[in-house]
Amino acid sequence: MNSGDDTRESTRCPGCRAELPVQVWDPNPKINASAECLKVSGDLLGFEIEHQLGHLHQLRMDAYHAQHVRVGTPRIGPVFALNGLYMFLERGSGNIDVRTAHGIMANSFNDWPELTPPAEVGRLTAYDVLAAGGPAEVEQAMLAWAAQVWESWPESDRDLVRKLTIDLVPARYFQH
Template identity: 40%
Template sequence: MHTDHKTTICHGCGLVLPDRHLDPPDRFNASGECWQLFSDLSCYTVSKQDPEFIHQYVVDAYEAQHVGGKTRNITVIFGLIGLYLALEKGYTGKQVQSAHMQIARVWNDWPRLEPPAPLACLTVLDVIKAPDGPEKNAMIHQWMAAVWKSWSDRQACVRETSDGLIGRAGE
């Protein structure tokens, strides 16, 4: 994709943003400008202190949308497992968090996944632009669903892996 000196593209989610010369994050295949939006959103979701712990949802959506480069395999897989559990199993963010901890205890052989094509149609920017409150929560769910859909050729594998690991962790 063409970029000039006035904009920067995020190599994870494809977001094109005004170039503010921000350093890219250490752990994600993302532009500094995209990462800044995620940091802003994280401030909002953490400050909500909601029992559902919606913050976990935005972490997982962001992780699963920034595959490749510096992003570790475990990060992408955890993001995908989180999206699966939330969207298809109705897990709250809190429940996803504890599932992640269970899985980390029984599995450490994380495969490398190739980025999906085409990329998801929604990004962290769409969530930032939505008004705070119910509309933003709804957009978070739409973003999660869009990222999960972009991985359609991997969904069966994620379901199987996740169900198997959670079963083992519960033994």
């Protein structure tokens, strides 16, 4: 990412592999992300708030978490991230429906499968989304990013999440 006279160091995020300038942020032990990538995620949240993109809040969170799964973290995390992507992308559900589904699932099931994150989790990253431009461009980039992350997971894992969701979540939380 260095250009011209910019001599700042950069680092590669272990989850999404984005090359980012070094930041002073403490890493989060629950997520497979560099401190720099966590800062980008926070900046994207700020952009979301500033430009009234809150209707994509849960999608952004689920895409980020599904792209940054740390092996050995509680099994519920990747399942919930993929559940949110599935519900938004394939069933048309929004923020409230996805969060409600998470609550229903957490209160009615506890034998979560262990999902192994894929080696590649899509070429787009939160950094790409943030750098896309104005609100309309960021919205389109966020949708493309979420779709790439969802599609990067093995079909068997996506089928398992689909089945768990359909089995545990009442149909009224699906828009189609």
